[in-house]
Amino acid sequence: GAGVSQSPSNKVTEKGKDVELRCDPISGHTALYWYRQRLGQGLEFLIYFQGNSAPDKSGLPSDRFSAERTGESVSTLTIQRTQQEDSAVYLCASSLNGPPLNTEAFFGQGTRLTVV
Amino acid sequence: LAKTTQPISMDSYEGQEVNITCSHNNIATNDYITWYQQFPSQGPRFIIQGYKTKVTNEVASLFIPADRKSSTLSLPRVSLSDTAVYYCLVGDVGYSGAGSYQLTFGKGTKLSVIP
Numbered sequence: 001g002a003g004v005s006q007s008p009s010n011k012v013t014e015k016g017k018d019v020e021l022r023c024d025p026i027s028g029h030t031a032l033y034w035y036r037q038r039l040g041q042g043l044e045f046l047i048y049f050q051g052n053s054a055p056d057k058s059g060l061p062s063d064r065f066s067a068e069r070t071g072e073s074v075s076t077l078t079i080q081r082t083q084q085e086d087s088a089v090y091l092c093a094s095s096l097n098g099p100p101l102n103t104e105a106f107f108g109q110g111t112r113l114t115v116v
Numbered sequence: 117l118a119k120t121t122q123p124i125s126m127d128s129y130e131g132q133e134v135n136i137t138c139s140h141n142n143i144a145t146n147d148y149i150t151w152y153q154q155f156p157s158q159g160p161r162f163i164i165q166g167y168k169t170k171v172t173n174e175v176a177s178l179f180i181p182a183d184r185k186s187s188t189l190s191l192p193r194v195s196l197s198d199t200a201v202y203y204c205l206v207g208d209v210g211y212s213g214a215g216s217y218q219l220t221f222g223k224g225t226k227l228s229v230i231p
Contacts, residue, residue, distance in 0.1 A: 004159075035221070042203070043160070043221035091159050107159025 002026075004108035006092050012114045013082055021077040021111045025094030032075050033105065034067060035091040043091065049075060082115045089113070120204045125226040134191045136225050138204030141185045149180060149187045152203045154224070160203060164189070191227075199229045 005024040013019050025032050034046040045059040049069045060066070064082075069075040079086055089110040096104075121139040128134045140149070148167055152160035164171055166178040166187070177190040191198055201224040 042223040045220060093159065104162040104165070107161065109157075110159055 004092055004094055004106050006090075006108035006111050008111060009109060010112045010114075012116060015084060015115055016081050018078065018080045019082055019113065021079075021090050021092075021113070023075045023077070023092030023094075023108060025073065025075070025092070026106055027073075029094035029096050029106075030072060031095045031097060031105075032069060033093040033095075034075070034077050035093070036061075036088045037091060037110070038088045046077070046090075079113075082113075084115045087113055087115045120206055120222045122202075122204050122222060122225045124223065125228065127228045127230060128194055129230050130195055131193050134194050134198075134227060136189045136191075136202055136204075136227070137186055138189070138206075139186045140204070140206045143184050143206055147184075147206050149178065149184075150205045150207070151176070151178065151189050152205065152221070154201045154203065156200075160221070163202075194227075194229050196229050196231060199227060201226050 004026055007022045011019055023032065030051055032049040035043040036046055037043050046065065047054055047060055047067050048056040051072050052069050054067065064080045065077070067075060067077045075092065077090060089112050091107055091110045093105040093107045095106065119140070119142060122136065126134065126136065148165055150165040151163045153163050154160040164173055164176050164178045166180050168180050168184060170180070171178045179188040179190065187204065189202060203221045203224040205221060
């Protein structure tokens with residue numbers, strides 16, 4: 001596709017359930033990022049992929065969060081045993097090459113997760 | 117980490133030039149300065165990037181003084197559609213020794229354009 005695609009766009013889940021969020025990056029982009037944005041807040045880095053490897057997982061808030069990427073393409077962010085504080089918009093971005101920052105990153109529209 | 121400091125919010129009238137300054141005292145030699153724009157309910161969008169002096173594109177200008185400890189995003193003749201949050205990023209940050217880096221976003225500056 002022309003841009004970064006995320007699905008679902010909205011997800012409401014019950015506390016304690018697991019959720020999977022999907023990101024389809026721009027074709028050919030080797031770098032992929034996941035961010036979390038709580039209401040009215042800035043972006044919080046979660047994880048970065050270069051190809052299928054995740055050299056930087058430092059932002060994952062707990063062991064309930066995991067992510068994978070396959071085929072140097074699609075990425076899935078999984079949140080197990082969701083808690084209400086997980087409610088946020090989860091944003092995915094991709095860039096042609098990895099950082100440093102002289103590489104433009106393209107963001108998807110995000111998945112709005114609500115844990116009730 | 118190269119920390120950035122921006123004003124939390126700014127107001128401007130339509131048609132005025134808006135300048136948003138970002139401080140980054142700990143910028144490193146190889147760091148670039150990048151600005152993103154985020155509209156409500158959307159992901160951030162790249163605006164402009166520079167290393168030193170001045171960069172201009174169809175959307176904005178970026179002014180970087182010789183010491184590179186700050187940068188100023190200039191939006192000419194803003195309109196209501198420029199109401200958004202503007203983020204200043206300085207990289208590289210988060211080098212882990214494996215060739216990985218982060219894009220680190222601060223809190224941004226919320227620009228409100230008033231008719």
